[in-house]
Amino acid sequence: MANRAGVSIKTVSRVVNRQSNVSEATRKAVMEAVDALSYRPNVFARGLASERSFLIGLLYDNPSLSYAAALQIGVLARCREEGYHMIVESLDAQSPNLGSQVHSLVTESTLHGVILTPPLCDMPAAIDALNRARTPFVRIAPEKPLANSSDVRIDDHKAAYDMTAYLIGLGHKRIGFIKGHPDHGAANARFEGYRAALAHAGLPLIEELCVQGFFSYLSGMEAGERLLSLKKRPTAIFASNDDMAAAVLAASQRFNLKIPQQLSVAGFDDSFVAQVVWPRLTTCRQPIKEMAEAAVSMLIQKTAEDGPMERRLDHELIVRESTAPPTS
Amino acid sequence: MANRAGVSIKTVSRVVNRQSNVSEATRKAVMEAVDALSYRPNVFARGLASERSFLIGLLYDNPSLSYAAALQIGVLARCREEGYHMIVESLDAQSPNLGSQVHSLVTESTLHGVILTPPLCDMPAAIDALNRARTPFVRIAPEKPLANSSDVRIDDHKAAYDMTAYLIGLGHKRIGFIKGHPDHGAANARFEGYRAALAHAGLPLIEELCVQGFFSYLSGMEAGERLLSLKKRPTAIFASNDDMAAAVLAASQRFNLKIPQQLSVAGFDDSFVAQVVWPRLTTCRQPIKEMAEAAVSMLIQKTAEDGPMERRLDHELIVRESTAPPTS
DNA sequence: TTGTACGCGTTATCAA
């Protein structure tokens, strides 16, 4: 114990926890001892004795690794600043016992808070379990706001609207759309944004130009091939994420289409692949790291019962080489 | 407590920990109660009372997100099977107080074991700290074996040798090589493998064809541009990982080079990008997920003091569309 | 095969 090295007994606790009621003199003495012995309060003892576990749970079931990885960077950064740790779990959103899995998880570890990523954030079973365990959570990019629940998101509707409007502004009239995974709220919002932009420009929504994808590269490939096999193919394709857009790029190679001369391709997320494929993707940047940081901050501040908060961050249209005016 | 619901008191502990000395009858009774009350032993109480924390730490400082992400999938899978949890921390390998950071981390959390990824696995400060805290650890793809330390790896030397030999077999004689980050042991092993294959084929090692990269896309881009600007440019380029190989693909676009007709490109890892770029990359598959699983298994088995183990997994040459015989 | 007492390192409560 540092108390021996210092002067007092478990006033150490007060110092470590930055409580008041400590004289500057003893505080200093304790801090020195802490440094000298490189003392660190044991996480388990803390967790056991108090409510505070200093553990943030990141729960995900996401086909896109890059999305989850980017999220983690933000979570880790904030955790480090605040002396928290991140524990990550992958769950199957479709599992019938998702609820009990989540419940086990949080009661087992008495997590300080949980970050729910899509599509988990829209699973009633998960949310119920969290509420039951009285564990604070914040949802990332959920389908719709929920009473008594915090979330952080971008305006997916507007983002997709902006992208579509940009393509229309380029002169495109036949714009294909590859939808995202139907379980993800953001996917639907993006499709609605696309529709709204078409409508606003007086362009018809053409059924055969809207095909279902699932955010995965493979699904993007299939969707892309279907769109490019059309008798009247689109002059531009807007995919709901970058992985699928990259797949469209690959598919267009098979059809011997020059990008962007014969086909414009746009993605969403501005993930790593967007900058790695050739031509680089025009896309919509989602500030994933910042979203993660905001989520952690909300969880930590939540010590006081402030009620649910919502935080909406800005997206950004990133124009690169995969889009251009149609040639015809 | 489930004991009330069941019959006995803390025989629950025995059942939960799968100890012997429990009659089938009581075991069943307890299990039912456990299910009924959805009881979960508290991680903190366990960690405090025993040595076992059921927490595996994954420590990384890796420029490549995809590598870390792939690793996590494997770790998570094994953890789930064994009832462990994964806590991940990102560290700065260059930080002067890396040692104390690692030390804090493990003493704070009494981690059951730690997985050290490159380049952390070759940092004496980190290893010392772990030894000091008497925390078991296994190193992924370290530079060289260490006394008293477990590791899991592939044979990077042979893998690079195989790839180089494949390119030579195709007829290439001027094969550029983009090195990986010098802090990563695997990077050096790969370069040596490349050299050995050249030597074995009686081909000279041409200085200007070997350029330094750092595993990042950007560094691959710069290295690629340098190689392609050469008066006598190589007919093939072998990059130490896929991110850099993808960058070479992009760079070759600027030079108006057709892949693979005018330039063959090979990568390493078989990461997501390898299949997403066009043409898809010929690469060397590293079973990252399996390596991670093996690492966790070693950590968990290590309950008994078996001494250090080494595990070497197989690599696999994956030939795709980015390589072909030279045209000249 | 099962139960009892004790302690793990910290925080919380209440006195001093």
Added chain:
DNA sequence: TTGATAACGCGTACAA
């Protein structure tokens, strides 16, 4: 402002 003491929920050692 500080210090004693009792939890926190479990595992371990030993007794029954």
